[in-house]
Amino acid sequence: MRSSSDLAAAPLYLEMAPPLNAASQINHLFVFRDMGVLSGRGSGRFATDLFTLSITCDDSGGARGSMAPPRPGFTPRLMPFHGVVAGLRLSSRPERLPEAEEMKPLASALARVQQSDEALPLLVTMLDELAKCLRFAASPGLCSARTERRKVREETSVSRRRLAASRRFRRLLGQLATQTVSLTDLALDAGYYDQPHMSAACRAFAGKPPRALRLQAAQCGFGRSLQDARLKDRLILVINE
Known part of the structure; x- marks a missing residue:
């Protein structure tokens, strides 16, 4: 596998809807x-209320998988990231994590994406296969507010209030690429009291004001490798500059 120091393709962050099944x-x-x-x-790194199941190729050598819990706040990086990481974001932990052998096809596709966008459709196919294999425990029945707060804290290490704030911010990120909507209207649509409330959340969770985040967001605007309708129609967010 090539080192990420040999990375030839342009920087890219994208989110896609999961497969229908x-x-x-x-x-x-x-x-x-x-x-x-x-x-x-x-x-x-953005704060998120979601678990992250991912595989990474970087300068540490080889590919490694991880299962990360939700992050309650903005985490500054000590150094830039050089490499490629891909995976799934989940609302709860799966019953069983995939074995190393099951992740090998995904690692192979990930290594190819380090060099070329042409491998992106294959990587998405591998992520789809991983998504279809995951199984989750049945949702619990009705419980008291106190029990729910305790369950949220035990599962995510985040308070229910903080979880709600993270979910609101994630909803905002999904709408930022809509250039025709004013930031004031966007704030209200995402569940904030007003634009200053939204701006404070963006700085707290992402370290940038909403205008800067909007400049980085583009709706379904990435090049030829994702023009296949089966992929293009699933794009949620693309950041490439």
Whole structure:
């Protein structure tokens, strides 16, 4: 496998809807490829209320899988990210994590994406296969507000209030690419009191104001490799500059 120092393709972050027959707990698929352009020192990772099942190829050598819990806040990076990571974001933990052998086809496709956008459709196909294989426990029945708060804290390590704030911010991210809607209307649509409330959330969760985030977002605008209707129609968010 080539080192990410040999990365030839342009930086890219994209989110896609899961396949139709995937479990409802799978929120979206994602791919992030960078050489420090999108993830420079002092930038950070968005907070999220979702679990992240992913596989990474970077300068540490080889490919490695991980299952990360929700992140309650913006996390500054100590150094830029050089490599490519792809995976699934989930509303709850799956009953069983995939074995290393099951992840090998995904790792192979991921390595190819380091070099070329032409491998993106294959990578998405591998992510779809992973999504279809995951199984989740049945949803619990009705419970008291106190029990629900305790369950949320135990499952995510985040308070229910913080979880709601993260979900509201994620909803906003999905709408930022709509250039025709004013930021004031966007704030109200996403569930914020007003634009200053939204701006404070963007700075807290992403380290940037909403205008800067909007400039990085583009609706379904990535090149030839994702023009296949089976993929293009599933794009949620693309950031490539």
